Amino acid sequence: MRVPFYDIKAQYDELAPQMDAAVHQVISSGGYVMGPNHAGIEREIADLHEMKHGIALNSGTDALRILMDAAGIGHGDEVITTAFTFVASVETIVQTGAKPVFVDIDPHTFNIDAAKIQAAITPRTKAILPIHLFGQMAEAEKIAEIACANNLVVLEDAAQALACTRHGKPAGHYGIGAGFSFYVTKNLGAAGDGGMIVTNSDEIAEACRSIRVHGMGRERYYYDHLGYTSRLHEVQAAVLRVKLTKLAAWNARRAELAAIYNDVLAGSSVQLPTILEGNNCTWHQYSIRTSRRDELQAFLKTKEVDSMIYYPVPIHFHEPYKAFGHGAGSLPETELAAKEILNLPIHPHLSDAQVRHAAESILAFADQTAAV
Numbered sequence: 001m002r003v004p005f006y007d008i009k010a011q012y013d014e015l016a017p018q019m020d021a022a023v024h025q026v027i028s029s030g031g032y033v034m035g036p037n038h039a040g041i042e043r044e045i046a047d048l049h050e051m052k053h054g055i056a057l058n059s060g061t062d063a064l065r066i067l068m069d070a071a072g073i074g075h076g077d078e079v080i081t082t083a084f085t086f087v088a089s090v091e092t093i094v095q096t097g098a099k100p101v102f103v104d105i106d107p108h109t110f111n112i113d114a115a116k117i118q119a120a121i122t123p124r125t126k127a128i129l130p131i132h133l134f135g136q137m138a139e140a141e142k143i144a145e146i147a148c149a150n151n152l153v154v155l156e157d158a159a160q161a162l163a164c165t166r167h168g169k170p171a172g173h174y175g176i177g178a179g180f181s182f183y184v185t186k187n188l189g190a191a192g193d194g195g196m197i198v199t200n201s202d203e204i205a206e207a208c209r210s211i212r213v214h215g216m217g218r219e220r221y222y223y224d225h226l227g228y229t230s231r232l233h234e235v236q237a238a239v240l241r242v243k244l245t246k247l248a249a250w251n252a253r254r255a256e257l258a259a260i261y262n263d264v265l266a267g268s269s270v271q272l273p274t275i276l277e278g279n280n281c282t283w284h285q286y287s288i289r290t291s292r293r294d295e296l297q298a299f300l301k302t303k304e305v306d307s308m309i310y311y312p313v314p315i316h317f318h319e320p321y322k323a324f325g326h327g328a329g330s331l332p333e334t335e336l337a338a339k340e341i342l343n344l345p346i347h348p349h350l351s352d353a354q355v356r357h358a359a360e361s362i363l364a365f366a367d368q369t370a371a372v
């Protein structure tokens with residue numbers, strides 16, 4: 001039985017009539033730039049996160065970059081984050097001219113270890129960028145407390161944390177704003193790229209809206225900021241609005257599949273995901289750990305079970321970022337997690353049987369290796 005890691009087409013198939021109508025409506029309208037769907041998805045995502053403003057953009061990467069620009073982060077500043085992430089979290093810090101400062105992760109959640117932040121603060125620290133990985137939030141209330149005590153800004157990388165909450169508060173509420181990604185494979189994915197900033201600050205929202213369109217102010221062809229061209233395409237906004245109607249059901253299905261994995265794998269030798277108390281997890285990934293990761297991945301392949309490694313190489317080991325880190329051994333939990341993590345299929349269009357097959361294949365691997 002094949003267990004694919006993603007099945008994006010199944011999302012389309014479930015919603016084909018609505019999706020076709022929405023795309024056709026945009027294409028036939030001639031209104032392609034910042035139309036009613038652009039405004040609609042901004043309102044709907046902001047409402048979902050109980051935030052005042054949503055600023056739709058063409059990627060999650062731009063969401064982080066524009067949020068940092070709006071917060072005034074630049075040359076001479078330091079931004080505390082982790083090296084266990086998708087490159088965009090760090091790439092955008094470097095692009096502003098600021099220096100990323102890496103703090104190690106909690107080995108159970110893969111998110112920043114809040115207890116290690118204070119030691120990384122220097123007189124140049126301007127911001128903390130927690131990354132809410134895999135569908136659960138970092139210990140945002142502790143991070144906000146440290147930030148407040150040290151007069152720092154918190155920006156949340158919520159690319160993988162749409163609809164996540166911590167102690168009942170959605171991502172975005174613990175800092176000056178959050179950036180989401182609507183990349184195809186996210187829990188809410190566009191038919192291509194997309195992203196959004198949410199914020200409660202009128203000032204930050206106004207700056208983000210301006211930076212999104214070349215830094216243009218309220219008056220056309222008058223510029224207040226250095227900007228980009230980063231609007232969300234109207235077709236993507238329309239696709240996202242259709243898929244948003246299914247997000248709660250799809251996330252609920254992910255939770256059911258996670259429960260199957262937890263059930264079948266309980267007591268096995270692999271480390272199962274830890275969800276912190278107070279977190280509502282949306283299961284963007286189901287991540288296990290084992291010291292025999294590469295062997296397990298090869299074995300799963302023979303059983304037609306796909307798996308992925310998020311992330312195989314910590315950011316401080318990559319050439320453009322080496323200068324910002326302190327080499328091998330400097331982030332022991334990050335470095336070990338990169339060697340041990342394995343992400344299993346958990347998209348909402350999997351059947352119970354497929355997930356049971358994936359989980360039982362892991363048990364079979366353990367039995368087989370125990371017998372050797």
Ligand SMILES: Cc1ncc(COP(=O)(O)O)c(C=O)c1O
Pocket residue numbers: 059060061062085086088089131157159160180181182183193194195
């Ligand atoms: C943690 C994290 N940050 C930032 C991004 C960037 O988002 P995008 O791919 O939409 O530019 C992603 C997306 O893959 C991500 O997973």
